[in-house]
Amino acid sequence: xxxxxxxxxxxxxxxxxxxxxxxxxxxxxxxxxxxxxxxxxxxxxxxxxxxxxxxxxxxxxxxxxxxxxxxxxxxxxxxxxxxxxxxxxxxxxxxxxxxxxxxxxxxxxxxxxxxxxxxxxxxxxxxxxxxxxxxxxxxxxxxxxxxxxxxxxxxxxxxxxxxxxxxxxxxxxxxxxxxxxxxxxxxxxxxxxxxxxxxxxxxxxxxxxxxxxxxxxxxxxxxxxxxxxxxxxxxxxxxxxxxxxxxxxxxxxxxxxxxxxxxxxxxxxxxxxxxxxxxxxxxxxxxxxxxxxxxxxxxxxxxxxxxxxxxxxxxxxxxxxxxxxxxxxxxxxxxxxxxxxxxxxxxxxxxx
Amino acid sequence: xxxxxxxxxxxxxxxxxxxxxxxxxxxxxxxxxxxxxxxxxxxxxxxxxxxxxxxxxxxxxxxxxxxxxxxxxxxxxxxxxxxxxxxxxxxxxxxxxxxxxxxxxxxxxxxxxxxxxxxxxxxxxxxxxxxxxxxxxxxxxxxxxxxxxxxxxxxxxxxxxxxxxxxxxxxxxxxxxxxxxxxxxxxxxxxxxxxxxxxxxxxxxxxxxxxxxxxxxxxxxxxxxxxxxxxxxxxxxxxxxxxxxxxxxxxxxxxxxxxxxxxxxxxxxxxxxxxxxxxxxxxxxxxxxxxxxxxxxxxxxxxxxxxxxxxxxxxxxxxxxxxxxxxxxxxxxxxxxxxxxxxxxxxxxxxx
Numbered sequence: 001x002x003x004x005x006x007x008x009x010x011x012x013x014x015x016x017x018x019x020x021x022x023x024x025x026x027x028x029x030x031x032x033x034x035x036x037x038x039x040x041x042x043x044x045x046x047x048x049x050x051x052x053x054x055x056x057x058x059x060x061x062x063x064x065x066x067x068x069x070x071x072x073x074x075x076x077x078x079x080x081x082x083x084x085x086x087x088x089x090x091x092x093x094x095x096x097x098x099x100x101x102x103x104x105x106x107x108x109x110x111x112x113x114x115x116x117x118x119x120x121x122x123x124x125x126x127x128x129x130x131x132x133x134x135x136x137x138x139x140x141x142x143x144x145x146x147x148x149x150x151x152x153x154x155x156x157x158x159x160x161x162x163x164x165x166x167x168x169x170x171x172x173x174x175x176x177x178x179x180x181x182x183x184x185x186x187x188x189x190x191x192x193x194x195x196x197x198x199x200x201x202x203x204x205x206x207x208x209x210x211x212x213x214x215x216x217x218x219x220x221x222x223x224x225x226x227x228x229x230x231x232x233x234x235x236x237x238x239x240x241x242x243x244x245x246x247x248x249x250x251x252x253x254x255x256x257x258x259x260x261x262x263x264x265x266x267x268x269x270x271x272x273x274x275x276x277x278x279x280x281x282x283x284x285x286x287x288x289x290x291x292x293x294x295x296x297x298x299x300x301x302x303x304x305x306x307x308x309x310x311x312x313x314x315x316x317x318x319x320x321x322x323x324x325x326x327x328x329x330x331x332x333x334x335x336x337x338x339x340x341x342x343x344x345x346x347x348x349x350x351x352x
Numbered sequence: 353x354x355x356x357x358x359x360x361x362x363x364x365x366x367x368x369x370x371x372x373x374x375x376x377x378x379x380x381x382x383x384x385x386x387x388x389x390x391x392x393x394x395x396x397x398x399x400x401x402x403x404x405x406x407x408x409x410x411x412x413x414x415x416x417x418x419x420x421x422x423x424x425x426x427x428x429x430x431x432x433x434x435x436x437x438x439x440x441x442x443x444x445x446x447x448x449x450x451x452x453x454x455x456x457x458x459x460x461x462x463x464x465x466x467x468x469x470x471x472x473x474x475x476x477x478x479x480x481x482x483x484x485x486x487x488x489x490x491x492x493x494x495x496x497x498x499x500x501x502x503x504x505x506x507x508x509x510x511x512x513x514x515x516x517x518x519x520x521x522x523x524x525x526x527x528x529x530x531x532x533x534x535x536x537x538x539x540x541x542x543x544x545x546x547x548x549x550x551x552x553x554x555x556x557x558x559x560x561x562x563x564x565x566x567x568x569x570x571x572x573x574x575x576x577x578x579x580x581x582x583x584x585x586x587x588x589x590x591x592x593x594x595x596x597x598x599x600x601x602x603x604x605x606x607x608x609x610x611x612x613x614x615x616x617x618x619x620x621x622x623x624x625x626x627x628x629x630x631x632x633x634x635x636x637x638x639x640x641x642x643x644x645x646x647x648x649x650x651x652x653x654x655x656x657x658x659x660x661x662x663x664x665x666x667x668x669x670x671x672x673x674x675x676x677x678x679x680x681x682x683x684x685x686x687x688x689x690x691x692x693x694x695x696x697x698x699x700x701x702x703x704x
Contacts, residue, residue, distance in 0.1 A: 065686050073683060154688050161686065210562050212596065241593030244564065295687050297679050302691035303673075307663055309654050310699065321655075328647050331425060334417050334513065336506050336645050339654035343662070351663065351703030 024060060032067045035215055038105075040139060046162045047141060049154050065158060071292070072161040076143055076278055077171045079185040080193030083209065087221045089128040090261040091195065091270075096129070096172065098271055101138045106169045109162035110134070111152055111175040111185060139168060153184040153237040157298065160188070186214045190287050191277045194218045198227060198234035212241070215254060216277045219270050223258035231258045243249040250286045252277065311350060320345075370444075376412060384419045389456075390519040392491060397536055398514045399493055402507050405458055417510060424513040425643070427459075428630055430526045431537040433563065434547030439573045441480040443547065443622075448481070448524065448645060450623055452489045455524045459491040459515035463527040463537060466607040491520060506534040509650065512540070540565045541647055542639050545631045546570045550579060550586035564593070568629045571622050576608035579595070583610045602638045604629065663702060 007253050035042040047060045078095075082088050096106045108129070132138045141159065173189060175181040186192045194215035212218070218238055222230035239256045255273045259266030281287040312321065324338040401413045419576045428448075433576065434440050438634040448458045460481070484490045512523050525541055527533040546567035557655045564570070570590055575583035608662045611618030633639040664673065676690040685693075 006360045062689055062692075069683055070688065158686065158688065172559060178652060210565060213562060215671045238591045239594055244589060244593055292681055296677060297497075298463070299677065299680055299687035299691050302688050303664075304656075304660050305696060306681060306691060307698065310704065311659055312655075320637065324651065325648060327652055329644055333423055334421065334510065335651035336510065336654050337414055337417060339651050339658060340414075342655060343658045347658065 007122045014311060015116065021333075024063065026066060028060065028063045035162065035166050040166075040236070043139065043162055043166045044141070046140070047159045050158050050162070061158075063255060065161065067076050068161060068165040071165040073164060075160070075169045075171045076191070077160060077173065077177070077189040079173045079182075079189035079192045080195065081175045081182040081185060081192070082221070084176055084198065086195040086197045088176075088195060089223065089259050091219075091259075091267075092128045092172055093132045093173060094264075094267055095271065096132045096138055096170075096259060097135070099170050100135060105139075105168045106132070107138045107141070107160075107166075107168035108168045108172045108174060109141050109156055109163070111156055111161055111173065111181045139153075139163060139166075148173065153180070153188070153298070157188050165283070182211050187297055190281055190290060191274060192216045193274060195236065196234065197222060198230035198283065212238070216252065217270070217273050218242070218254060218256045219266070220256070220258045222260060222262075224260035224262045224268060228258075234258075250281060250290075252280055311346060314350065317342075317346065356638055367377060376415065380412065380415045383416060387514065387518050388423060388482060392518075395491065395514055399507075399511045402510050413672060414508075423517040425516060427512070427521045427523045428515045428543070429523045429525065429541040430626065431534075431541035431544045432525070432547065433527045433534040433537060433544070434573070435549065436528055438549045439545040439613050440528075440547060440661065442574065443571075443611075443619075444482045444524055445484045446613060446616075446619055446627070447623065448484045448490055449487070450658045451522050452487060455682075457489045457491075457520045457522065458484070458522045459493070459512075459518075459520035460524045460526060461493050461511055461515070463508055463525065470484055472558075478650065491518070493514060495655070497701060504533070505540070505650070506654070507538050508537075517657070536562050536699040539564070542633055543626060544568045544643060545626060548572050548586065548590065549574060550582035557695070564590070568604065569608060570594070570608045571618070571624050572608070572610045574612060574614075575618060576614045588609075597663035602633060602642075604632055611641040663698060666702065669694075669698065 010124055031042055031046065037044055046064060048062075049064065052058075052061070065241060080088055080092060092108055096108065099106050127170070129140060133140055156173060160173070163171050175184050175185045192215055194211060194217070196218060198220055220231045220234045220238065223235075235256050235258050242254050242256060251260055255276075257269050259268070259270050283288065320342065324333070324342060327333045328335050328338055383394055383398065387398055398416060401409055401416065404410075404413070415562075419445055432440055432444060444460060448460065451458050481492060508525060512525070515523050525537050544561060544567055546569070548570060550572055572583045572590065575587075579658045587610050588662055589610050592608050594608060607628075608698045609625060610619050611622050613619070633642065663669070672694065674693060676685070680687050680690055681683045
């Protein structure tokens with residue numbers, strides 16, 4: 001091929017690329033418009049785009065998010081966590097329908113870290129929230145199965161933004177009480193609701209360390225029939241424990257209540273407490289502060305995780321790190337010396 | 353200068369360097385020998401070397417640590433935390449003297465994150481542990497004031513190793529209940545003792561979130577005279593709260609006791625509980641497991657922190673990160689998009 005041909009070809013490619021970008025932009029603009037009117041299909045497709053692992057979709061989803069940014073952030077974000085069997089779905093249905101009765105639009109997103117293994121234990125089908133699923137003012141979306149770095153947290157946060165742009169003013173994020181997911185959910189919501197179950201003894205089952213101290217509202221569920229007394233005892237224990245923790249900056253006293261989704265005892269009280277928390281954090285600018293902190297937190301976390309991931313996953317380093325670990329476990333080198341020496345080599349080889 | 357002169361000079365420099373290294377090695381060998389006999393001065397000088405920020409001292413301290421490694425790890429490491437005024441020093445003195453009576457050698461190290469500001473509130477002088485300070489079987493060392501990255505944790509961990517090599521078979525690490533220091537101490541000891549104070553109400557004062565769930569033994573101090581009843585109530589509340597947490601892998605039930613350093617009530621019980629924990633974790637290999645995990649944790653943490661620190665503190669990036677933060681807070685860009693774009697630029701500019 002002559003030089004001229006080459007030039008002509010690369011000009012042609014550039015034109016095609018620009019034309020492609022224009023097409024993408026146009027389609028994004030249409031997408032944004034219909035999503036802003038609350039079109040459910042556009043919203044669903046938008047979330048699917050966020051979940052896509054294809055490189056060309058990343059570009060699109062960034063364009064979509066940037067266009068929607070001015071329309072996000074106006075919702076009340078509620079996180080709900082608790083072990084499997086605590087009654088999250090039933091309670092979310094009751095809360096959701098109640099919000100809708102009061103004129104709100106409710107989106108429910110679910111994070112289920114176990115879904116990669118169990119093929120989805122929460123929201124695997126929508127049948128567990130019968131009434132909410134068919135309600136026009138509700139949007140329910142199961143968890144994306146992602147193995148990627150911080151992937152689920154990112155997708156959930158960005159899905160929240162899409163829902164907000166589509167006019168959902170209450171976003172409920174559901175997660176099971178295992179793994180890291182509750183901590184992540186706590187760092188992306190305004191109100192964090194912990195559901196607990198009174199156990200056989202005076203122990204509450206399976207609640208992960210540190211979670212109780214993050215909760216804004218705690219409810220002991222299944223407080224009915226033969227379980228009622230145990231639930232009330234658990235409530236007392238939890239209340240007493242809550243007092244042991246240092247007060248938080250937001251000056252909020254965490255309410256602990258019992259409730260039953262069978263006879264609906266306590267459901268109104270729960271709604272009321274959750275609503276009180278909203279009023280409390282909106283009143284003195286706490287919500288704005290919390291969101292600012294969360295945004296900076298996710299920026300820092302995402303930045304650091306990506307850098308660490310990119311550097312430490314270089315093939316020769318994976319091997320070297322494993323060797324250092326073995327040396328450390330054999331007490332041949334101190335962990336700090338091992339880290340220092342590795343960092344020295346990484347600096348020479350990979351960055352300046 | 354001729355080429356020959358040049359060559360002669362660089363050969364001379366190389367010889368000098370080798371001779372310097374031999375001298376250092378010889379002095380390190382002598383140092384190691386006298387430290388292994390338990391010489392207090394060598395131990396104290398060793399810790400001072402670890403604390404030094406001079407580059408040439410880093411090389412020496414690495415040599416020293418490497419030589420001592422085979423002689424480390426044989427102690428029982430106890431962490432003690434609690435807010436100022438809870439009675440840590442008095443209790444450490446009583447525990448320490450008791451251990452010494454039973455034939456042990458006790459080293460006390462202190463981490464005080466506030467010391468940089470307040471010029472040392474714990475162990476600022478040794479007078480707060482009168483008897484222990486003058487005992488031949490005790491070694492007390494105040495906290496190094498370090499602003500460097502993970503510096504205090506590293507120094508404390510390596511100081512522990514030096515103490516172990518010098519024959520101290522019980523190492524007590526003291527820290528105040530503020531900042532990150534208790535978490536770090538928890539990650540470097542075998543037994544973590546939390547001291548609490550009954551407050552004016554039913555609240556316990558100032559205890560940081562998440563700390564209670566890390567404790568292996570909890571003691572409510574100052575349980576005497578007019579404070580006795582409040583302390584006993586606090587004990588009940590704490591016991592009840594402890595039951596709410598999920599059991600840990602080590603199958604240890606955290607004991608909660610009250611004690612007084614005034615009338616010595618409960619001190620024997622405390623000693624007994626702490627000792628029970630030692631027996632428990634040593635019995636089924638839990639101690640070995642815990643230390644393995646801790647070593648790998650510090651390796652990973654130190655490695656990641658250094659990489660992040662080296663990259664993100666490049667002058668142009670500091671500025672860019674600040675600009676991105678402003679854009680995020682103004683809702684002009686999503687935190688994840690901001691992080692992605694920054695990572696792309698960092699990769700092009702700083703590493704391959």
